[in-house]
Amino acid sequence: NDAKFFVITISLSENELKHLSKIDGDIGERIRGFVRQEVMERYAENFNKGLKAEDLMYFGKIHHERKKDSKNEFNQHCHIIVSRKTLNGKIKISPMTNHINTNNGAVKGGFARTEFYDKVEKSFDNRFIYPRELDESFKYKNEMKKASPKTIQLFTTELLEQKGKKVENLAEIRNQCDTLGLQ
Numbered sequence: 001n002d003a004k005f006f007v008i009t010i011s012l013s014e015n016e017l018k019h020l021s022k023i024d025g026d027i028g029e030r031i032r033g034f035v036r037q038e039v040m041e042r043y044a045e046n047f048n049k050g051l052k053a054e055d056l057m058y059f060g061k062i063h064h065e066r067k068k069d070s071k072n073e074f075n076q077h078c079h080i081i082v083s084r085k086t087l088n089g090k091i092k093i094s095p096m097t098n099h100i101n102t103n104n105g106a107v108k109g110g111f112a113r114t115e116f117y118d119k120v121e122k123s124f125d126n127r128f129i130y131p132r133e134l135d136e137s138f139k140y141k142n143e144m145k146k147a148s149p150k151t152i153q154l155f156t157t158e159l160l161e162q163k164g165k166k167v168e169n170l171a172e173i174r175n176q177c178d179t180l181g182l183q
Contacts, residue, residue, distance in 0.1 A: 003084055006095055008043070010035055010078040012124075017074030019130050027076050028062050030128070035060055035078050038123040043082070046116045047093050056093075057083035114142065134162050 010031070012020070020027045040053040060080040066072070085092055095111045117138045125132050134140050134155070143151060 002092065003094070003096070005084055006082050008039070008080040008082060008095075010039060010080065010120075012077065013136065014072050014074060015136065016124065016128075016130060017072075017076060019128060021074060023128065027074070028064070031062055031076055031078055032060070034124065034127060035080065038127060039120055040080070042116060042119045042123060043095070046095075046111055046119070048110060049091060049093070051086065051091070051093070055086045055088070055091075057085070057087045114138075117142075134159055 020030050044051040044053050060078050062078045066075040097111050121138050
């Protein structure tokens with residue numbers, strides 16, 4: 001009665017795709033490398049069973065269009081089908097389990113979905129040197145879904161501080177350019 005496979009969709013934001021377009025090379029190839037070397041590695045690690053990406057059986061397909069009526073300039077995204085069992089067929093894995101980091105009982109390991117999303121986002125940021133804004137982060141969006149007024153206030157303060165630091169940094173860069181005689 002177990003599911004035989006699971007589907008993961010890697011759907012980058014328009015800002016992330018624009019960022020990738022500024023880097024030399026094909027966006028699709030960059031997404032393919034990211035999925036193989038980062039996403040699937042984080043997926044395997046997240047089961048806490050000592051698995052690596054090469055232990056998984058999966059197939060990915062990059063789509064270059066989303067919807068016919070999409071106004072977005074960039075639409076690439078990736079669908080990944082992952083087997084319920086590892087490549088050797090010995091270990092059952094499921095991202096749908098409610099167990100997280102269990103060591104006792106019949107189920108060992110588990111899968112922390114929010115940790116997976118967070119780790120994939122951080123991998124993207126590090127790999128492509130992406131300057132993610134707080135309000136664009138998974139943590140922010142996830143917290144704001146169920147946020148109390150106090151949490152909203154804290155996030156708003158943090159956003160304002162972040163934007164203030166950017167303004168200060170830009171002013172400092174302008175001063176340095178003026179000092180060096182750069183326009």
